[in-house]
Amino acid sequence: MTKLEMLRAEWPHIGLKFLGVGHALPSAGAVPNTYMERLVDTSDEWIVSRTGIKERYFCAEQTNIELAQAAAEEAMSRAGIKPEQVGVCLVATFTPDRMSPSLACMLQERLGLPQDSVMFDLNAACAGFLYGLQTARQLLLTAEPTRPYALVLGSETPSRVMDFTDRNTCVLFGDAAAAAVVELSEEKPYLAICGSRTDNENMLYCSGLADQQQGRPGGVVHMQGQEVFRFAVDIIPHSIEQVLARANLQLADIDHVVCHQANNRIISHVVKKMHAAPEQFFINLQHYGNTSSASIPLALNDMWEQGLLKPGQRIICVGFGAGFTWGACLLTW
16 A cells, blocks of 8 residues: 555545634624515515524624634634644635735734644635535644644625625624634544535625626626526435435434524425434524524524533434535534
């Protein structure tokens, strides 16, 4: 066996240990559905019945980097690590404050991270945090031994790219950031799958520079809701089943399933399709709406704060997003 083959054989046995999670919400407070009724032709009953969302948060004066910093500081404090011990800092986002520099680079000075550590943003839309975990796991293999920890965030301000005249999108999203501190561990099994395909039909996207050059508004989320729903209720069960098959486990062996918190009807459909127990699937979207890449780490943070996460529990996290992107991971708490 060659050295490369030996490394590849060992790689699946190297897991990820979660040391701490943290979150940050806009200080302006929760925005209830009754506020959205003033903006568009909608109602609290319509929003709750079709999405499950009761409230969300919008930034007023705060920026994405401020949310990211607060979430990172909370996660690092709970993990009990110092900035100089961080070897990797990744921020999943599709709503950075600037196209460049990245939020991760801006965090370097704010958090006091080592200048020669790896730091960058990645954009896999709502699946971004899962992509971030997998990327961090790989990068930690080459991190300096004195810096064995990775800081992985999902940090989003989708309110900045909403069309608040479009009731089909503006009622769905909310701003938030959440972070996790992880390290490599042979005692904490971890398995992940990621995938993507081109969205040729423009079912879910955020317009940008190319649209502006053609005279269309840039920086606005567009979504064909029914088509995205059909994609989601197909790819989520498929991803969960793929992870379970690779781990040689059954759904009954899993303590918690954390889906991307996009729509309660999507999660309910997945539960029914997989003949699963509803209580196995954690839901907190009623309080935050769709926070894109922040939704899965935000759910993990809420679960930790509520005492739901116990050492040794198996958790499947699964998400999907624009691109189309999707991912799922099996982690051990």
